Amino acid sequence: EVQLVESGGGLVQPGGSLRLSCVASGFTFSSYYLAWVRQAPGKGLEWVANIKQDGSGKNFVDSVKGRFTISRDNAQNSLYLQMNSLRAEDTALYYCARDVGGTLDIWGQGTMVTVSS
Amino acid sequence: QAVLTQPSSLSASPGASASLTCTLRSGINAGTSTIYWYQQKPGSPPQYLLRYKSDSDKQQGSGVPSRFSGSKDASANAGILLISGLQSDDEADYYCMIWHSSIWVFGGGTKLTVL
Numbered sequence: 001e002v003q004l005v006e007s008g009g010g011l012v013q014p015g016g017s018l019r020l021s022c023v024a025s026g027f028t029f030s031s032y033y034l035a036w037v038r039q040a041p042g043k044g045l046e047w048v049a050n051i052k053q054d055g056s057g058k059n060f061v062d063s064v065k066g067r068f069t070i071s072r073d074n075a076q077n078s079l080y081l082q083m084n085s086l087r088a089e090d091t092a093l094y095y096c097a098r099d100v101g102g103t104l105d106i107w108g109q110g111t112m113v114t115v116s117s
Numbered sequence: 118q119a120v121l122t123q124p125s126s127l128s129a130s131p132g133a134s135a136s137l138t139c140t141l142r143s144g145i146n147a148g149t150s151t152i153y154w155y156q157q158k159p160g161s162p163p164q165y166l167l168r169y170k171s172d173s174d175k176q177q178g179s180g181v182p183s184r185f186s187g188s189k190d191a192s193a194n195a196g197i198l199l200i201s202g203l204q205s206d207d208e209a210d211y212y213c214m215i216w217h218s219s220i221w222v223f224g225g226g227t228k229l230t231v232l
Contacts, residue, residue, distance in 0.1 A: 035221070037163075045155070045163060045212050047221040059220055095162055102153050102216060105178070107162035 002026035002106055004096050009111030016086050020111055022079040022096030027106075030054075030074040033099035036081050038092035039110075046092070049081065050099050063089075086115045118142050120217050121224035128230045129203050137198040137227050138190070139213030147189055152196035153214040154187060157226075163212065169196060203231050 008020040022034070035050040049060045049070040058070050069082040079096050091114050098106040122140045129135040139154075141147045151170040155163040165178045169187025177183070188197045200207055208231045213224040 037223075044210075044226040045157075045214075045223040047214070047223060050221070061220055097162075102151065102214065102221060103165055103168060103176070103178075104153075104155070104163070105165050107164070109162060 004098065004106055004108035006094065006096050006108045006111040009094065009113045011114045011116065012086055013117050014087060014115055016115070017082070017084045018086065018113060020081040020083065020094055020096075020113070022081075022108060024077045024079070024098075027098070029077040033101075034072060034079045035097045035099040035104060036070065036079075037095045037097055037104070037107075038090075038113075039095070040089075040092045043092075048094070051079070083113070086113075088115050091115045119225065120145065120222045121213055121215060123211075123213060123224040123227045125225065126228045126230065128232060131203055131205060131231055133203050134199060134201045135203055135207075135229060137200070137211050137213075137229065138193070139196040139198070139224050141194050141196070141215070143194070145194075145215075145217060147194045147196055148191055150196070150215050152187065152189075154185075154196075154198045155212045155214065157210045157212065158208075166198070166211075200229075205231050207231055 006022045012018050036048040038046050051058050051070045067085045071080045093110040093112050095110045096108045097104040120142050153168045154166040157163040167177050169175045184201045186199050210226045212226045
Protein backbone atom coordinates (compact mmCIF):
# COMPACT_ATOMS: atom_id res chain seq x y z
CA GLU A 1 0.00 0.00 0.00
CA VAL A 2 1.26 3.43 -0.93
CA GLN A 3 1.39 5.55 2.19
CA LEU A 4 3.10 8.31 4.12
CA VAL A 5 3.21 8.38 7.92
CA GLU A 6 4.25 11.50 9.80
CA SER A 7 5.53 11.68 13.35
CA GLY A 8 7.39 13.99 15.68
CA GLY A 9 4.75 16.58 16.44
CA GLY A 10 4.00 17.84 19.92
CA LEU A 11 3.89 20.80 22.27
CA VAL A 12 6.90 23.10 22.21
CA GLN A 13 7.59 26.50 23.72
CA PRO A 14 8.10 29.57 21.56
CA GLY A 15 11.69 29.69 20.38
CA GLY A 16 12.03 25.94 20.65
CA SER A 17 12.79 23.29 18.06
CA LEU A 18 11.11 20.19 16.72
CA ARG A 19 11.97 17.64 14.05
CA LEU A 20 9.20 16.06 12.05
CA SER A 21 9.61 12.78 10.20
CA CYS A 22 7.68 11.19 7.39
CA VAL A 23 8.20 7.56 6.44
CA ALA A 24 7.09 6.35 3.04
CA SER A 25 6.14 2.90 1.81
CA GLY A 26 4.70 1.30 -1.29
CA PHE A 27 6.54 3.36 -3.89
CA THR A 28 10.07 4.20 -5.05
CA PHE A 29 10.77 7.00 -2.59
CA SER A 30 13.90 8.27 -4.32
CA SER A 31 12.02 8.97 -7.56
CA TYR A 32 9.81 11.72 -6.22
CA TYR A 33 9.86 15.26 -4.94
CA LEU A 34 8.35 15.46 -1.48
CA ALA A 35 6.65 18.34 0.27
CA TRP A 36 5.45 19.58 3.63
CA VAL A 37 2.09 21.34 3.82
CA ARG A 38 0.58 22.70 7.02
CA GLN A 39 -2.87 23.68 8.19
CA ALA A 40 -3.48 25.85 11.23
CA PRO A 41 -6.54 24.89 13.28
CA GLY A 42 -9.67 25.90 11.40
CA LYS A 43 -7.65 27.51 8.61
CA GLY A 44 -6.63 26.75 5.06
CA LEU A 45 -3.68 24.93 3.58
CA GLU A 46 -0.21 26.46 3.42
CA TRP A 47 2.59 24.89 1.40
CA VAL A 48 5.76 24.98 3.50
CA ALA A 49 8.65 23.39 1.59
CA ASN A 50 9.64 20.77 -0.92
CA ILE A 51 12.78 18.83 -1.77
CA LYS A 52 14.07 17.31 -4.97
CA GLN A 53 14.59 13.60 -5.41
CA ASP A 54 18.30 13.66 -4.54
CA GLY A 55 18.01 16.44 -1.97
CA SER A 56 19.90 18.92 -4.12
CA GLY A 57 17.00 21.32 -4.59
CA LYS A 58 14.84 22.82 -1.87
CA ASN A 59 12.19 25.52 -1.77
CA PHE A 60 10.60 27.23 1.22
CA VAL A 61 7.72 29.61 1.84
CA ASP A 62 9.06 32.98 2.99
CA SER A 63 7.58 32.69 6.49
CA VAL A 64 9.85 29.75 7.38
CA LYS A 65 13.03 30.61 5.49
CA GLY A 66 16.05 30.59 7.79
CA ARG A 67 14.15 28.71 10.49
CA PHE A 68 13.06 25.45 8.85
CA THR A 69 15.20 22.91 7.04
CA ILE A 70 13.95 20.09 4.85
CA SER A 71 15.97 16.94 4.25
CA ARG A 72 15.54 13.33 3.20
CA ASP A 73 17.20 9.96 3.57
CA ASN A 74 16.42 7.88 0.51
CA ALA A 75 17.98 4.78 2.05
CA GLN A 76 15.49 5.02 4.92
CA ASN A 77 12.54 6.21 2.78
CA SER A 78 12.29 9.16 5.14
CA LEU A 79 11.57 12.86 4.86
CA TYR A 80 12.34 15.35 7.61
CA LEU A 81 11.43 18.89 8.61
CA GLN A 82 13.70 20.50 11.17
CA MET A 83 11.88 23.44 12.71
CA ASN A 84 13.83 25.96 14.79
CA SER A 85 12.89 29.28 16.42
CA LEU A 86 9.27 28.18 16.50
CA ARG A 87 6.53 30.77 16.81
CA ALA A 88 2.90 30.60 17.83
CA GLU A 89 1.91 31.06 14.19
CA ASP A 90 3.70 27.78 13.32
CA THR A 91 1.00 25.91 15.24
CA ALA A 92 -0.59 23.61 12.69
CA LEU A 93 -1.18 20.10 11.48
CA TYR A 94 1.81 19.26 9.29
CA TYR A 95 1.29 16.95 6.33
CA CYS A 96 3.91 15.38 4.14
CA ALA A 97 2.93 14.74 0.55
CA ARG A 98 4.36 13.17 -2.59
CA ASP A 99 4.90 15.93 -5.12
CA VAL A 100 4.61 15.11 -8.82
CA GLY A 101 5.12 18.57 -10.29
CA GLY A 102 2.38 20.16 -8.21
CA THR A 103 0.22 17.13 -8.13
CA LEU A 104 0.35 16.30 -4.44
CA ASP A 105 -1.08 12.88 -5.00
CA ILE A 106 -0.30 11.04 -1.77
CA TRP A 107 -0.75 12.63 1.67
CA GLY A 108 -0.10 11.44 5.16
CA GLN A 109 -2.56 11.89 7.99
CA GLY A 110 -0.50 14.68 9.51
CA THR A 111 1.27 15.38 12.79
CA MET A 112 0.19 18.22 15.08
CA VAL A 113 2.63 20.90 16.20
CA THR A 114 1.57 23.26 18.98
CA VAL A 115 3.77 26.19 19.90
CA SER A 116 2.72 27.61 23.24
CA SER A 117 4.11 28.55 26.61
CA GLN B 118 -3.45 41.23 -2.13
CA ALA B 119 -3.36 37.46 -1.96
CA VAL B 120 -1.91 35.50 -4.86
CA LEU B 121 -5.08 33.38 -5.12
CA THR B 122 -8.52 34.45 -3.92
CA GLN B 123 -11.41 32.04 -3.43
CA PRO B 124 -14.89 32.82 -2.07
CA SER B 125 -15.06 31.55 1.49
CA SER B 126 -18.32 29.68 0.98
CA LEU B 127 -20.77 28.49 -1.62
CA SER B 128 -24.07 26.66 -1.35
CA ALA B 129 -25.82 24.61 -4.00
CA SER B 130 -28.57 22.03 -4.24
CA PRO B 131 -28.19 18.32 -4.87
CA GLY B 132 -28.21 17.56 -8.57
CA ALA B 133 -27.26 21.12 -9.49
CA SER B 134 -23.88 22.38 -10.66
CA ALA B 135 -21.43 24.43 -8.65
CA SER B 136 -18.79 26.71 -10.09
CA LEU B 137 -15.90 27.43 -7.71
CA THR B 138 -13.67 30.29 -8.70
CA CYS B 139 -10.01 30.94 -8.02
CA THR B 140 -8.99 34.48 -8.95
CA LEU B 141 -5.34 35.18 -9.62
CA ARG B 142 -3.78 38.40 -8.41
CA SER B 143 -3.38 41.12 -10.96
CA GLY B 144 -0.13 40.61 -12.80
CA ILE B 145 -0.34 36.81 -12.68
CA ASN B 146 -1.82 35.54 -15.90
CA ALA B 147 -4.42 32.84 -15.40
CA GLY B 148 -4.19 32.01 -19.08
CA THR B 149 -0.63 30.74 -18.81
CA SER B 150 -0.96 29.23 -15.33
CA THR B 151 -1.67 25.62 -14.47
CA ILE B 152 -4.24 25.55 -11.70
CA TYR B 153 -4.46 22.58 -9.37
CA TRP B 154 -7.56 21.70 -7.35
CA TYR B 155 -7.82 19.79 -4.08
CA GLN B 156 -10.75 18.60 -2.00
CA GLN B 157 -10.61 18.25 1.76
CA LYS B 158 -13.27 16.70 3.95
CA PRO B 159 -13.35 17.24 7.73
CA GLY B 160 -10.76 15.24 9.60
CA SER B 161 -9.03 14.03 6.42
CA PRO B 162 -6.01 15.14 4.43
CA PRO B 163 -6.62 16.88 1.11
CA GLN B 164 -7.13 14.85 -2.03
CA TYR B 165 -5.95 15.84 -5.48
CA LEU B 166 -8.81 16.39 -7.92
CA LEU B 167 -7.34 17.72 -11.14
CA ARG B 168 -5.12 20.23 -12.82
CA TYR B 169 -6.10 22.53 -15.67
CA LYS B 170 -4.12 24.75 -17.98
CA SER B 171 -6.11 24.46 -21.16
CA ASP B 172 -8.47 22.02 -22.82
CA SER B 173 -5.43 20.36 -24.37
CA ASP B 174 -3.36 20.38 -21.19
CA LYS B 175 -5.29 19.04 -18.27
CA GLN B 176 -5.26 16.00 -16.02
CA GLN B 177 -7.92 14.29 -13.95
CA GLY B 178 -6.85 12.75 -10.68
CA SER B 179 -6.94 9.01 -10.37
CA GLY B 180 -10.47 7.89 -9.60
CA VAL B 181 -11.89 11.40 -9.72
CA PRO B 182 -15.30 11.39 -11.39
CA SER B 183 -15.77 13.28 -14.62
CA ARG B 184 -18.37 15.39 -12.78
CA PHE B 185 -15.36 17.39 -11.64
CA SER B 186 -13.82 19.51 -14.37
CA GLY B 187 -11.62 22.53 -14.76
CA SER B 188 -11.79 25.62 -16.90
CA LYS B 189 -10.76 29.25 -16.94
CA ASP B 190 -12.43 32.63 -17.21
CA ALA B 191 -9.89 34.81 -18.97
CA SER B 192 -11.91 37.97 -18.48
CA ALA B 193 -11.90 37.43 -14.73
CA ASN B 194 -8.32 36.12 -14.65
CA ALA B 195 -9.60 33.08 -12.83
CA GLY B 196 -9.59 29.33 -12.77
CA ILE B 197 -12.83 27.46 -12.27
CA LEU B 198 -13.67 24.11 -10.77
CA LEU B 199 -17.03 22.95 -12.04
CA ILE B 200 -18.85 20.21 -10.18
CA SER B 201 -21.92 18.90 -11.94
CA GLY B 202 -24.64 16.64 -10.57
CA LEU B 203 -23.86 17.66 -7.00
CA GLN B 204 -24.05 14.97 -4.38
CA SER B 205 -24.11 15.29 -0.61
CA ASP B 206 -20.67 13.67 -0.57
CA ASP B 207 -19.27 16.67 -2.46
CA GLU B 208 -19.70 18.80 0.63
CA ALA B 209 -16.11 19.74 1.48
CA ASP B 210 -13.48 22.46 1.35
CA TYR B 211 -11.91 23.06 -2.04
CA TYR B 212 -8.51 24.62 -2.60
CA CYS B 213 -6.80 25.88 -5.72
CA MET B 214 -3.02 26.06 -6.07
CA ILE B 215 -0.46 27.47 -8.48
CA TRP B 216 3.30 27.67 -8.81
CA HIS B 217 4.35 31.28 -8.27
CA SER B 218 7.73 32.81 -7.50
CA SER B 219 9.36 29.41 -7.00
CA ILE B 220 6.87 28.14 -4.46
CA TRP B 221 3.46 26.52 -4.49
CA VAL B 222 0.68 28.78 -3.27
CA PHE B 223 -2.77 27.72 -2.11
CA GLY B 224 -5.90 29.78 -2.23
CA GLY B 225 -7.79 30.34 1.00
CA GLY B 226 -10.32 27.63 0.17
CA THR B 227 -14.05 27.51 -0.50
CA LYS B 228 -16.42 25.64 1.78
CA LEU B 229 -19.04 24.01 -0.42
CA THR B 230 -22.34 23.18 1.22
CA VAL B 231 -24.77 20.90 -0.57
CA LEU B 232 -28.30 21.38 0.72
